[in-house]
Amino acid sequence: MAESEEEISVLIERVVKDITNAFKKNPDIDEIGLIPCPEARCNRSPIVLVENKLGIESWCIKFLLPYVHNKLLQYKLRKKWLEQDVLTDVTRTLLLLNPDFATAWNVRKELVLSGTIEPIQDLYLAKLALTKFPKSPETWIHRRWVLQKLTQEASLPCLVNKGSTGVELSEKLQQIVQEEMKVCTEAAGRYPSNYNAWSHRIWVLQHIAKCNVKVLLDELSSTENWVSMHISDHSGFHYRQFLLKSLLAARSLPNNALTTLSLLHSEQICSLPKGEKDFQERQKTDMSHLCVKELALCTDLIETYTGHEALWCHR
Amino acid sequence: MGTPVKDVVIKSDAPKTLLLEKHADYIASYGSKKDDYEYCMSEYLRMSGVYWGLTVMDLMGQLHRMNKDEILEFVKPCQHECGGISASIGHDPHLLYTLSAVQILTLYNSLHVIDVDKVVEYVKSLQQPDGSFAGDQWGEIDTRFSFCAVATLALLGRLDAVDIDKAVEFVLSCMNFDGGFGCRPGSESHAGQIYCCTGFLAITGQLHQVNADLLGWWLCERQLPSGGLNGRPEKLPDVCYSWWVLASLKIIGRLHWIDREKLEHFILACQDEETGGFADRPGDMVDPFHTLFGIAGLSLLGNEQIKPVNPVFCMPEEVPRRINVKLELLN
Numbered sequence: 001m002a003e004s005e006e007e008i009s010v011l012i013e014r015v016v017k018d019i020t021n022a023f024k025k026n027p028d029i030d031e032i033g034l035i036p037c038p039e040a041r042c043n044r045s046p047i048v049l050v051e052n053k054l055g056i057e058s059w060c061i062k063f064l065l066p067y068v069h070n071k072l073l074q075y076k077l078r079k080k081w082l083e084q085d086v087l088t089d090v091t092r093t094l095l096l097l098n099p100d101f102a103t104a105w106n107v108r109k110e111l112v113l114s115g116t117i118e119p120i121q122d123l124y125l126a127k128l129a130l131t132k133f134p135k136s137p138e139t140w141i142h143r144r145w146v147l148q149k150l151t152q153e154a155s156l157p158c159l160v161n162k163g164s165t166g167v168e169l170s171e172k173l174q175q176i177v178q179e180e181m182k183v184c185t186e187a188a189g190r191y192p193s194n195y196n197a198w199s200h201r202i203w204v205l206q207h208i209a210k211c212n213v214k215v216l217l218d219e220l221s222s223t224e225n226w227v228s229m230h231i232s233d234h235s236g237f238h239y240r241q242f243l244l245k246s247l248l249a250a251r252s253l254p255n256n257a258l259t260t261l262s263l264l265h266s267e268q269i270c271s272l273p274k275g276e277k278d279f280q281e282r283q284k285t286d287m288s289h290l291c292v293k294e295l296a297l298c299t300d301l302i303e304t305y306t307g308h309e310a311l312w313c314h315r
Numbered sequence: 316m317g318t319p320v321k322d323v324v325i326k327s328d329a330p331k332t333l334l335l336e337k338h339a340d341y342i343a344s345y346g347s348k349k350d351d352y353e354y355c356m357s358e359y360l361r362m363s364g365v366y367w368g369l370t371v372m373d374l375m376g377q378l379h380r381m382n383k384d385e386i387l388e389f390v391k392p393c394q395h396e397c398g399g400i401s402a403s404i405g406h407d408p409h410l411l412y413t414l415s416a417v418q419i420l421t422l423y424n425s426l427h428v429i430d431v432d433k434v435v436e437y438v439k440s441l442q443q444p445d446g447s448f449a450g451d452q453w454g455e456i457d458t459r460f461s462f463c464a465v466a467t468l469a470l471l472g473r474l475d476a477v478d479i480d481k482a483v484e485f486v487l488s489c490m491n492f493d494g495g496f497g498c499r500p501g502s503e504s505h506a507g508q509i510y511c512c513t514g515f516l517a518i519t520g521q522l523h524q525v526n527a528d529l530l531g532w533w534l535c536e537r538q539l540p541s542g543g544l545n546g547r548p549e550k551l552p553d554v555c556y557s558w559w560v561l562a563s564l565k566i567i568g569r570l571h572w573i574d575r576e577k578l579e580h581f582i583l584a585c586q587d588e589e590t591g592g593f594a595d596r597p598g599d600m601v602d603p604f605h606t607l608f609g610i611a612g613l614s615l616l617g618n619e620q621i622k623p624v625n626p627v628f629c630m631p632e633e634v635p636r637r638i639n640v641k642l643e644l645l646n
Contacts, residue, residue, distance in 0.1 A: 062350070066351040069355040073405040076406070098356055098359075102359060103401075103405075103406045106407050106453065141453075141455045144455065193547065193550055195505060195547075198503065199497065199498055199503065202499075202502060232549040234547050235503055235547075238503040245501075
């Protein structure tokens with residue numbers, strides 16, 4: 001069935017609109033996928049929305065991708081101007097099909113900077129892309145850029161002194177960090193030993209959570225179950241090594257409170273516990289306690305699942 | 316009774332001899348048969364794709380079969396005002412494709428096609444206060460980009476343009492307890508990152524900072540019973556790791572720690588007898604990326620039908636030699 005170029009472009013524009021409308025209709029779409037479907041079925045849209053899953057019938061991909069791809073390039077080469085809302089839709093469609101197309105993510109960075117797109121929209125788009133492409137390096141890279149933008153806002157409170165429980169992240173930051181941990185966990189589950197997901201996770205702890213001790217401890221306990229169920233996942237175990245090392249670094253400094261409270265007034269730091277020596281001793285035993293626990297976990301896993309290299313490396 | 320190791324099994328009818336002509340034919344006609352969809356999907360890395368194709372053809376002594384003029388005409392408009400080069404026309408500039416472009420032009424002895432000074436300016440502009448390099452204006456840091464930066468400058472004879480000491484300091488901060496390197500400080504060791512960092516240290520004359528025995532051990536542990544190499548513990552073997560791991564071993568002077576015969580056997584099994592080209596592992600679909608690294612790996616192993624390859628730049632040895640790039644590897 002030969003279709004004229006014009007017919008194809010009308011068809012594709014409708015498909016792009018269908019995708020845009022799907023997101024408007026259901027802001028909770030949480031997964032994208034390709035529906036194997038070799039032929040179009042009598043004028044029905046190839047965009048299928050079932051509950052929170054967005055599917056694209058495979059027959060239209062070979063028309064859809066080149067069309068939106070070229071449309072974006074025409075804009076980049078200044079051959080055809082596109083309005084901001086059109087750019088938003090075109091790049092979204094493109095990136096759901098080919099999230100390694102870095103230039104498309106960069107167009108969206110400009111749209112974020114100009115205020116057309118909210119940073120949180122792109123966190124959402126990246127999360128969706130990762131449901132189908134859990135390794136995509138450019139998606140993780142874009143995510144990091146968005147997070148930096150989000151947390152750079154001067155008005156965003158970072159650290160809060162909670163007295164006896166130590167220093168915690170502000171609620172807003174905690175939310176952001178928790179969401180990242182969730183996205184990483186999902187991506188790690190979708191692809192074994194997902195280097196990009198785990199190195200992103202580490203980056204978030206280093207640059208967004210600033211290696212906050214409470215966050216590190218929470219992560220240590222919450223990932224214990226995961227690694228026990230993914231014992232070949234060398235990245236997962238490396239993550240725990242990173243957590244332990246970071247905890248060691250945070251606690252071996254005499255005034256570790258100073259490093260984590262760097263944003264607060266120096267007066268407030270005076271609420272350090274009395275008897276520095278006791279404090280330090282407690283820190284040391286806490287650390288060795290953690291290491292002993294880790295060794296025990298490792299031993300248990302090795303005995304349960306013989307012959308897994310990753311476990312021995314972790315030891 | 317232990318758990319089976321993650322590995323492939325090479326079938327007895329897998330290719331055992333090097334099918335050089337088939338590979339040359341595969342690369343020579345690659346691209347002409349691509350349909351719109353596949354072409355669009357991979358356009359974001361086109362400059363690197365061209366570099367892979369040209370390099371493997373040159374290694375096989377078949378560079379003349381590629382269209383030099385067409386390629387030079389493709390590269391030129393990919394240089395942007397900032398001096399950086401993009402993967403294809405209309406795409407954004409990036410260090411990755413800037414290196415690939417410089418490698419292509421070096422192969423063809425045609426650096427005049429671009430503004431070399433602007434390239435140097437671009438690379439210089441991406442160095443951060445801590446010595447690391449961003450990949451582009453958007454700021455992502457990765458040791459891969461440290462390698463791209465110094466490799467580009469080395470090929471242009473302009474290493475003086477950046478703060479080498481600071482750059483070295485950053486790369487060394489990415490060294491892990493196992494002797495390997497990750498993408499950023501604190502990241503997991505990965506064969507690809509290790510190749511970039513050892514290559515970086517070779518270019519900057521700092522290989523003595525590597526614990527060669529420790530890293531060498533980690534690298535040769537990548538060899539699996541099938542003979543193939545993986546990139547990290549408990550991952551499947553992949554022909555491209557025959558390059559990342561092997562080249563790293565060569566750079567640190569521990570190439571002999573690998574079982575060469577078994578590796579050669581694995582690489583040859585990754586060939587496709589019908590279409591030509593190499594796949595990531597036996598039986599899978601071929602592509603130019605794995606074809607280059609299969610051939611380059613065989614070259615490192617000493618195959619005489621292939622030109623000697625430079626383990627740092629992944630180009631025929633004669634090329635960096637021609638332009639007098641000084642490199643000292645470990646023994």
